Amino acid sequence: MQRYSGFGLVKHALNHHENWQRQWRNPTPKKQYDIVIVGGGGHGLATAYYLAKVHNITNVAVIEKGWLGGGNTARNTTIVRSNYLWDEAAALFEHSMKLWEGLSQDINYNVMFSQRGVLNLGHTLQDMRDIQRRVNANRLNGIDGEVLDAKGVQEIVPILDCSSRARYPVLGASWQPRGGVARHDAVAWGYARAADALGVDLLQNTEVTGFKIRDGRVYGVHTNRGDIEAKTVGCVAAGNSGVLAKMAGFKLPLESHPLQALVSEPLKPVLDTVVMSNHVHGYISQSDKGDLVIGAGIDGYVGYGQRGSYPTVEHTLQAIVEMFPIFSRVRMNRQWGGIVDTCPDASPILSATPVKGMFFNCGWGTGGFKATPGSGHVFAATLAKGEAHPLAAPFSIDRFHTGALVDEHGAAGVAH
Amino acid sequence: MFHIYCPYCEEHREEEEFHPRGQAHLQRPADPENCSDKEWGDYLFFRDNPRGIHHELWVHSVGCRKFFNITRHTANYEILETYKMGERPSITAETLAADERQSGVQAASGGWQTVGARPEDEALNTEARA
Ligand SMILES: Cc1cc2nc3c(=O)[nH]c(=O)nc-3n(C[C@H](O)[C@H](O)[C@H](O)COP(=O)(O)OP(=O)(O)OC[C@H]3O[C@@H](n4cnc5c(N)ncnc54)[C@H](O)[C@@H]3O)c2cc1C
Ligand SMILES: [Zn+2]
Numbered sequence: 001m002q003r004y005s006g007f008g009l010v011k012h013a014l015n016h017h018e019n020w021q022r023q024w025r026n027p028t029p030k031k032q033y034d035i036v037i038v039g040g041g042g043h044g045l046a047t048a049y050y051l052a053k054v055h056n057i058t059n060v061a062v063i064e065k066g067w068l069g070g071g072n073t074a075r076n077t078t079i080v081r082s083n084y085l086w087d088e089a090a091a092l093f094e095h096s097m098k099l100w101e102g103l104s105q106d107i108n109y110n111v112m113f114s115q116r117g118v119l120n121l122g123h124t125l126q127d128m129r130d131i132q133r134r135v136n137a138n139r140l141n142g143i144d145g146e147v148l149d150a151k152g153v154q155e156i157v158p159i160l161d162c163s164s165r166a167r168y169p170v171l172g173a174s175w176q177p178r179g180g181v182a183r184h185d186a187v188a189w190g191y192a193r194a195a196d197a198l199g200v201d202l203l204q205n206t207e208v209t210g211f212k213i214r215d216g217r218v219y220g221v222h223t224n225r226g227d228i229e230a231k232t233v234g235c236v237a238a239g240n241s242g243v244l245a246k247m248a249g250f251k252l253p254l255e256s257h258p259l260q261a262l263v264s265e266p267l268k269p270v271l272d273t274v275v276m277s278n279h280v281h282g283y284i285s286q287s288d289k290g291d292l293v294i295g296a297g298i299d300g301y302v303g304y305g306q307r308g309s310y311p312t313v314e315h316t317l318q319a320i321v322e323m324f325p326i327f328s329r330v331r332m333n334r335q336w337g338g339i340v341d342t343c344p345d346a347s348p349i350l351s352a353t354p355v356k357g358m359f360f361n362c363g364w365g366t367g368g369f370k371a372t373p374g375s376g377h378v379f380a381a382t383l384a385k386g387e388a389h390p391l392a393a394p395f396s397i398d399r400f401h402t403g404a405l406v407d408e409h410g411a412a413g414v415a416h
Numbered sequence: 417m418f419h420i421y422c423p424y425c426e427e428h429r430e431e432e433e434f435h436p437r438g439q440a441h442l443q444r445p446a447d448p449e450n451c452s453d454k455e456w457g458d459y460l461f462f463r464d465n466p467r468g469i470h471h472e473l474w475v476h477s478v479g480c481r482k483f484f485n486i487t488r489h490t491a492n493y494e495i496l497e498t499y500k501m502g503e504r505p506s507i508t509a510e511t512l513a514a515d516e517r518q519s520g521v522q523a524a525s526g527g528w529q530t531v532g533a534r535p536e537d538e539a540l541n542t543e544a545r546a
Contacts, residue, residue, distance in 0.1 A: 255438075301472065302439075302472065309431065
């Protein structure tokens with residue numbers, strides 16, 4: 001792999017940038033791999049990378065029905081934070097946050113991780129009590145966080161309407177300075193390039209259409225490009241996880257919903273942090289290119305069409321304009337949807353399944369981008385050892401029968 | 417935007433008058449005190465979530481406020497049928513597969529976000545599609 005560096009940039013400039021190496025190969029599928037990962041989004045690619053890097057398992061294929069990152073990975077609003085309420089979730093998301101902090105160096109790819117801070121606004125007394133509880137829990141877990149009053153919020157975001165005239169006045173917020181945003185496609189491409197360099201085969205335009213299962217144990221997958229054998233299969237397919245589980249003969253406690261986002265025309269720098277509001281339901285940041293990146297809520301119905309409904313967009317823009325009257329005349333450029341796999345307790349599933357050798361990493365719903373490095377890291381360990389990594393153990397499917405739920409509706413309540 | 421036929425109001429109304437309430441025809445365990453954790457967990461948390469034909473509960477929340485059922489395709493969003501509480505769907509994944517086998521055409525692949533009407537009421541269908 002040709003390493004990227006400032007020096008390399010200058011060198012290639014002399015050749016008019018015509019000799020850059022391809023970022024990854026386009027291999028022909030082999031008949032057999034040690035481990036097959038279904039789904040070439042950020043989580044699947046990160047899993048493959050850590051399998052090769054940490055566990056020295058390189059006879060691995062990532063099977064992707066479309067193009068790398070074309071699912072939710074390159075459709076999200078890129079918010080990264082780790083201020084979750086419960087110990088289990090906080091540990092997993094903070095593990096991820098630590099990996100983010102060294103990620104560009106680790107994979108030699110600029111993922112533009114920008115720790116510009118994340119505000120979660122409170123608009124009611126109950127919001128503020130919940131925020132206090134969550135920030136206290138975060139601090140006990142060694143996660144940075146502060147409770148701000150309206151004045152403190154106004155200092156960070158001068159353009160936010162913090163006046164008492166607002167229909168839902170801002171009473172305060174939780175503030176996580178280490179939170180921020182990253183460039184989502186660079187995350188997929190960076191992990192892909194690094195995994196490919198270690199020998200992982202990335203098979204695009206290859207759709208898994210069924211599983212080869214004998215005596216309750218998986219030994220391969222059927223694809224539109226022929227059968228591929230593997231004793232261990234990890235499914236990381238976000239909104240389509242339920243479809244894969246059905247092929248394997250079991251159900252998951254998931255529902256797939258459209259979630260949409262939109263971006264505005266590019267503006268001069270006006271917002272240098274991330275603002276989220278559970279109560280009026282909207283979240284916003286400004287990309288380095290200048291466009292406002294705005295996230296909506298999910299459509300309430302089950303849907304697999306990667307688009308959302310207009311009433312949802314309308315409600316979101318109402319919320320944004322309510323918070324930021326200054327944006328009332330900004331024009332929107334593009335709008336799109338992804339299919340998110342929502343779990344009843346708003347926590348993910350990292351788990352063995354009724355089929356031996358088959359594992360699922362899913363249920364990240366509206367908020368898994370921030371977890372990409374950590375999820376890949378612990379799922380790689382789970383696949384390599386055949387048993388759950390300690391950070392993954394609380395997120396087994398069993399919890400929906402034992403009742404040991406990790407209820408993160410408070411911290412994850414707003415889609416993000 | 418969905419244009420939904422409420423079987424109680426007997427009219428098409430815009431999506432915003434309604435709320436989706438998840439999978440239809442769920443059976444609460446008859447004797448919850450004595451069912452196993454498995455049965456109870458399945459009832460509470462596990463849903464069909466199909467990519468295809470889905471029977472779902474909706475409520476006409478700012479209209480007649482009644483609950484009713486919709487059969488809808490979850491990939492192309494076509495509404496195939498709406499029917500009252502207590503009724504059974506006349507279109508299911510199975511009946512569609514049978515139709516398809518008979519006629520050699522793919523059923524339920526039609527519209528984008530088209531409208532729903534009672535399939536037997538051709539007038540409503542044509543009016544809505546116009
Ligand atoms: C609009 C929107 C905004 C969001 N905002 C945020 C945010 O601000 N912060 C945050 O943390 N999270 C956010 N999320 C959630 C986040 O995007 C996801 O949780 C995360 O990206 C999931 O990554 P993944 O790799 O698991 O899934 P994906 O990127 O969806 O990858 C799954 C892949 O599996 C492939 N696949 C499916 N079926 C098959 C098959 N049969 N064979 C082969 N391949 C298959 C798909 O093509 C897809 O590429 C948002 C999501 C959306 C839609
Ligand atoms: Zn009605």
